[in-house]
Amino acid sequence: MLRPRERTTISPYFPVGGPVPAADLVGREPYLRRLVDRLEDGNHVIVAGPRRIGKTSIILEALRRLKRRGAHTGYVDCLGATDIRGLGERLADATLQNLSGVERSFEQAKAIASGMHPTVKVKYEHIELALQLARETNTQRFFEGALDLPHALAKRTGKRVVMVFDEFQAAGRLGPRVFDVMRTRFQAQRGVSYAFLGSEQGILEELFSEKGHAFYRFAVPLDLTDAGGHRFGIDPDDWLEYLRAKFAAKRLSIDDASVDRLLDATGGHPQDTMQVCAALYYLMRDSGARTVTPDFLEVAYEQAMRELERPFALHWSELGSHKYLQQVAKRIAHRAVLYAADGEGGSVPRPEVLRALAALQERGLAVRLGRGRYDFVEPMFGEYVRRLDEGLLATAIVPRR
Numbered sequence: 251m252l253r254p255r256e257r258t259t260i261s262p263y264f265p266v267g268g269p270v271p272a273a274d275l276v277g278r279e280p281y282l283r284r285l286v287d288r289l290e291d292g293n294h295v296i297v298a299g300p301r302r303i304g305k306t307s308i309i310l311e312a313l314r315r316l317k318r319r320g321a322h323t324g325y326v327d328c329l330g331a332t333d334i335r336g337l338g339e340r341l342a343d344a345t346l347q348n349l350s351g352v353e354r355s356f357e358q359a360k361a362i363a364s365g366m367h368p369t370v371k372v373k374y375e376h377i378e379l380a381l382q383l384a385r386e387t388n389t390q391r392f393f394e395g396a397l398d399l400p401h402a403l404a405k406r407t408g409k410r411v412v413m414v415f416d417e418f419q420a421a422g423r424l425g426p427r428v429f430d431v432m433r434t435r436f437q438a439q440r441g442v443s444y445a446f447l448g449s450e451q452g453i454l455e456e457l458f459s460e461k462g463h464a465f466y467r468f469a470v471p472l473d474l475t476d477a478g479g480h481r482f483g484i485d486p487d488d489w490l491e492y493l494r495a496k497f498a499a500k501r502l503s504i505d506d507a508s509v510d511r512l513l514d515a516t517g518g519h520p521q522d523t524m525q526v527c528a529a530l531y532y533l534m535r536d537s538g539a540r541t542v543t544p545d546f547l548e549v550a551y552e553q554a555m556r557e558l559e560r561p562f563a564l565h566w567s568e569l570g571s572h573k574y575l576q577q578v579a580k581r582i583a584h585r586a587v588l589y590a591a592d593g594e595g596g597s598v599p600r601p602e603v604l605r606a607l608a609a610l611q612e613r614g615l616a617v618r619l620g621r622g623r624y625d626f627v628e629p630m631f632g633e634y635v636r637r638l639d640e641g642l643l644a645t646a647i648v649p650r651r
């Protein structure tokens with residue numbers, strides 16, 4: 251268990267991509283408290299939001315806290331499974347790990363079920379819960395048995411179990427009735443709280459809030475993107491405090507105006523902001539400079555932009571699979587009239603524009619600001635789209651704007 255002082259220790263770099271340690275989780279304290287309370291009270295929750303805003307980081311920290319308070323916890327990434335047996339095995343592993351302390355304990359259960367001796371690391375009682383399951387050859391029954399394991403753990407230990415399904419929308423692609431089966435098993439269970447995370451907001455909203463869908467009203471939505479009324483749910487003052495302390499720990503300084511400029515450029519999008527910070531840090535370190543200047547910031551921004559090209563290009567090519575999406579995205583990027591019949595890039599029928607706008611919002615790429623006014627969720631993605639037209643992305647060094 252971590253002591254309070256260790257929890258606040260500043261980590262040595264700006265983490266970019268993947269879950270961040272507690273000390274680098276900026277501005278999420280109020281949200282985390284709500285999340286932990288809900289789960290501890292036995293509520294199921296849903297945390298939906300656009301890509302790379304920190305969903306996984308938050309839930310992993312929530313699990314660490316819940317564990318410290320005595321709960322059993324587990325984390326399953328649905329994107330990693332290719333069929334329902336795979337998903338079931340992941341769930342079994344996540345559940346058993348609480349008893350064995352060892353990852354992939356279900357392998358051991360299978361070995362023992364087939365008559366082999368367990369390794370010293372895993373004892374019989376650590377995996378006993380899953381022995382029957384390990385012998386199950388019928389895929390559907392196996393899946394259903396795995397879905398009951400968290401409940402079996404809660405019953406056996408008398409502790410609350412908190413189980414997370416990350417990228418939950420992906421589970422629906424593993425078979426025709428996966429969601430229905432899951433709901434049926436989960437709703438009969440006591441002592442288990444489930445958290446569902448996902449980046450495909452449209453699919454999740456439908457699944458959890460539309461009548462007739464499998465998880466209708468099953469979980470409490472905890473809005474992350476707008477928490478506390480801040481963009482991406484993070485108070486800019488929290489960024490200021492974090493960045494000051496982080497740079498100071500490296501004997502570097504950054505003033506308020508630079509932080510403002512930085513947040514202006516990234517819109518405060520968590521990963522984009524961290525990406526620029528990481529670039530800025532290495533730039534300063536390499537040049538031996540001690541104080542952040544607008545020039546450093548500008549160069550760091552360009553560096554981060556190059557690093558973000560890959561994820562942005564993926565978004566962009568996905569938009570290419572639908573008629574008009576790229577065209578409408580370009581109009582947003584250039585602040586052009588959205589409904590122009592003959593705007594740049596040809597004519598788009600009005601109903602198609604509306605459809606495209608809805609699709610861009612559903613994907614978490616665009617937000618509506620007001621009548622006929624839209625913007626990208628990530629300002630840096632907007633900049634990427636503008637530069638596509640200017641042909642700037644192909645050049646190695648991007649000129650100053």
Ligand SMILES: Nc1ncnc2c1ncn2[C@@H]1O[C@H](COP(=O)(O)OP(=O)(O)OP(=O)(O)O)[C@@H](O)[C@H]1O
Nearest residue numbers: 266267268276301302303304305306307520521524
């Ligand atoms: N609260 C935060 N403070 C600082 N940085 C953050 C925060 N949240 C996210 N980040 C940055 O975003 C990156 C991605 O975080 P994380 O993987 O938790 O997001 P996610 O929403 O789960 O992303 P994905 O959609 O790819 O699953 C982190 O590596 C970090 O750079």
Ligand SMILES: [Mg+2]
Nearest residue numbers: 305306307416
């Ligand atoms: Mg994630």
